[in-house]
Amino acid sequence: MMWLNRHRHNINILLPPTKGLVQKLLAVTMSSTSLKEMRNGGEDYSNGHGGGVRDLYGEDCATEDQLITPWTFSVASGCSLLRDPRYNKGLAFTEGERDAHYLRGLLPPAVFNQELQEKRLMHNLRQYEVPLHRYMAMMDLQERNERLFYKLLIDNVEELLPVVYTPTVGEACQKYGSIFRRPQGLYISLKEKGKILEVLKNWPEKSIQVIVVTDGERILGLGDLGCQGMGIPVGKLSLYTALGGVRPSSCLPITIDVGTNNEKLLNDEFYIGLKQKRAAGQEYAELLEEFMRAVKQNYGEKVLVQFEDFANHNAFDLLEKYSSSHLVFNDDIQGTASVVLAGLLASLKLVGGTLADHTFLFLGAGEAGTGIAELIALEISKQTKAPVEKTRKKIWLVDSKGLIVSSRLESLQHFKKPWAHEHEPVKTLLDAVKAIKPTVLIGSSGAGKTFTKEVVETMASLNEKPLILALSNPTSQSECTAEEAYTWSKGKAIFASGSPFDPVEYEGKVFVPGQANNAYIFPGFGLGLIISGAIRVRDEMLLAASEALAAQVSQENYDKGLIYPPFSNIRKISAHIAAKVATKAYDLGLASHLPRPKDLVKYAESCMYSPGYRSYR
Numbered sequence: 001m002m003w004l005n006r007h008r009h010n011i012n013i014l015l016p017p018t019k020g021l022v023q024k025l026l027a028v029t030m031s032s033t034s035l036k037e038m039r040n041g042g043e044d045y046s047n048g049h050g051g052g053v054r055d056l057y058g059e060d061c062a063t064e065d066q067l068i069t070p071w072t073f074s075v076a077s078g079c080s081l082l083r084d085p086r087y088n089k090g091l092a093f094t095e096g097e098r099d100a101h102y103l104r105g106l107l108p109p110a111v112f113n114q115e116l117q118e119k120r121l122m123h124n125l126r127q128y129e130v131p132l133h134r135y136m137a138m139m140d141l142q143e144r145n146e147r148l149f150y151k152l153l154i155d156n157v158e159e160l161l162p163v164v165y166t167p168t169v170g171e172a173c174q175k176y177g178s179i180f181r182r183p184q185g186l187y188i189s190l191k192e193k194g195k196i197l198e199v200l201k202n203w204p205e206k207s208i209q210v211i212v213v214t215d216g217e218r219i220l221g222l223g224d225l226g227c228q229g230m231g232i233p234v235g236k237l238s239l240y241t242a243l244g245g246v247r248p249s250s251c252l253p254i255t256i257d258v259g260t261n262n263e264k265l266l267n268d269e270f271y272i273g274l275k276q277k278r279a280a281g282q283e284y285a286e287l288l289e290e291f292m293r294a295v296k297q298n299y300g301e302k303v304l305v306q307f308e309d310f311a312n313h314n315a316f317d318l319l320e321k322y323s324s325s326h327l328v329f330n331d332d333i334q335g336t337a338s339v340v341l342a343g344l345l346a347s348l349k350l351v352g353g354t355l356a357d358h359t360f361l362f363l364g365a366g367e368a369g370t371g372i373a374e375l376i377a378l379e380i381s382k383q384t385k386a387p388v389e390k391t392r393k394k395i396w397l398v399d400s401k402g403l404i405v406s407s408r409l410e411s412l413q414h415f416k417k418p419w420a421h422e423h424e425p426v427k428t429l430l431d432a433v434k435a436i437k438p439t440v441l442i443g444s445s446g447a448g449k450t451f452t453k454e455v456v457e458t459m460a461s462l463n464e465k466p467l468i469l470a471l472s473n474p475t476s477q478s479e480c481t482a483e484e485a486y487t488w489s490k491g492k493a494i495f496a497s498g499s500p501f502d503p504v505e506y507e508g509k510v511f512v513p514g515q516a517n518n519a520y521i522f523p524g525f526g527l528g529l530i531i532s533g534a535i536r537v538r539d540e541m542l543l544a545a546s547e548a549l550a551a552q553v554s555q556e557n558y559d560k561g562l563i564y565p566p567f568s569n570i571r572k573i574s575a576h577i578a579a580k581v582a583t584k585a586y587d588l589g590l591a592s593h594l595p596r597p598k599d600l601v602k603y604a605e606s607c608m609y610s611p612g613y614r615s616y617r
């Protein structure tokens with residue numbers, strides 16, 4: 001179906017002039033405005049999520065800028081093809097492809113299919129006993145053969161998520177300087193002030209749909225890792241593709257380096273970032289402002305900017321500042337809130353009652369704690385029609401100074417103020433549990449081992465089925481382990497954690513802990529924004545995502561005491577979340593891709609990147 005015009009190192013592929021394609025080809029000669037209109041109109045050649053044009057491998061990899069002429073598309077051959085992770089297939093190049101693309105002799109004679117490659121890789125990965133070595137092997141694969149990386153991740157998601165994501169990604173960030181090989185993502189430091197637009201233009205891909213950006217100040221619960229935080233945007237975006245089906249070429253990981261206050265890194269000769277204390281105040285705000293402007297100027301209004309692992313003091317301000325002018329989402333505030341709310345909604349099937357019947361106590365009043373608290377209050381308000389000022393009263397937060405109460409109001413940071421209810425001062429978490437008598441205990445402090453035996457025992461003495469969520473990451477920062485939650489509560493607790501724990505056997509019964517991690521939400525949430533061409537994020541979309549996730553918990557899952565569905569179904573789950581988010585975007589008049597597709601679940605599924613190899617013949 002295609003004609004090849006071979007040169008020694010490049011292959012120009014001519015598109016066949018079939019009727020449908022002629023229309024498509026005409027389309028790509030148009031101005032970019034009319035191209036966008038056609039794309040939004042759902043023309044066949046569009047990938048349906050707002051960027052790119054299908055290339056001959058059936059992939060949406062060409063961008064408008066790359067399409068210099070509408071009739072040819074140039075790909076590498078020979079060694080360049082083997083070294084291009086986007087197109088390399090390694091031993092899976094067929095005999096015919098080896099002839100056609102000057103690969104003869106550059107590969108050993110065996111031809112493997114993708115399944116055999118997967119089998120070999122999983123076998124090799126399982127030989128590594130050190131999790132970080134598995135992480136490094138996965139990163140090498142991503143840089144060598146992108147489709148195989150995603151195929152492996154999708155087909156073995158439960159086994160590989162802890163490798164490319166929490167907990168191992170935390171250790172990878174801590175050691176990023178020493179394991180650093182080939183750069184991933186885009187680094188924007190104070191040195192690039194005044195030139196950020198130019199820096200964005202250095203990135204090889206032009207049609208970006210999702211940016212995950214960090215400034216490295218609060219990486220998971222590990223604190224300030226400066227420039228080494230890059231592992232987080234890279235990891236999150238690999239989940240955007242594997243779990244949410246967003247094309248890898250549309251994903252851009254960014255680390256903003258304004259220095260670090262981590263003395264250990266400042267004194268480390270191998271540190272890869274700026275060796276200075278963090279810029280703050282106006283200098284910080286100006287760099288972020290330039291960045292946000294450049295992003296909009298370069299990628300347009302529909303690019304999603306996900307803020308990740310910023311410290312509290314910047315996270316809330318950035319979200320507030322840019323949510324009315326940009327498509328922004330803070331995963332730690334909003335994504336975590338949405339996933340926890342989903343778990344709470346699902347847990348009602350196990351504990352009975354409505355959300356409004358519960359009393360919530362948080363340890364940690366930062367991004368995750370206050371974000372979750374607010375979303376719970378909004379959902380109760382939606383369900384009961386009570387004003388949110390009233391529904392907040394059933395939600396209590398403890399920070400490093402004790403229970404947040406009205407007598408502390410003056411000295412509280414602004415994001416904590418709504419939670420300062422009338423109560424006498426309480427100093428410790430244990431005393432707060434005794435005083436408030438919560439049905440749900442949520443750990444979001446980033447501080448490990450804080451749900452002590454007494455705390456869990458008190459929760460179990462107060463409740464038939466206490467709900468205990470230890471959200472802090474990675475595993476070392478978890479408020480308690482799954483085993484502690486089940487044994488200390490004598491098997492009564494319903495438990496979920498931010499990082500994964502293995503099932504626990506207690507008195508002959510097996511308890512399977514859930515993973516309350518924002519990875520359930522952000523990939524599908526982002527996909528929903530992309531397919532609808534949403535231009536803003538709204539709380540209603542977060543509630544819709546929570547409800548969609550909760551609806552995916554099956555009776556079989558409930559029978560095992562689970563309040564989250566298994567990650568093995570995540571692509572289907574993401575499609576449902578995407579559909580509900582897109583529906584909200586359309587209902588709120590915030591969607592720019594018209595007309596609205598009739599079956600949004602099917603549409604979301606049809607837009608998903610699939611990592612099977614394409615034939616190059």
Ligand SMILES: O=C([O-])CC(=O)C(=O)O
Nearest residue numbers: 166220331332473517518
């Ligand atoms: O990355 C994770 O596992 C969840 C998350 O956003 C965080 O802990 O900051």
Ligand SMILES: [Mg+2]
Nearest residue numbers: 308309331332
């Ligand atoms: Mg995070």
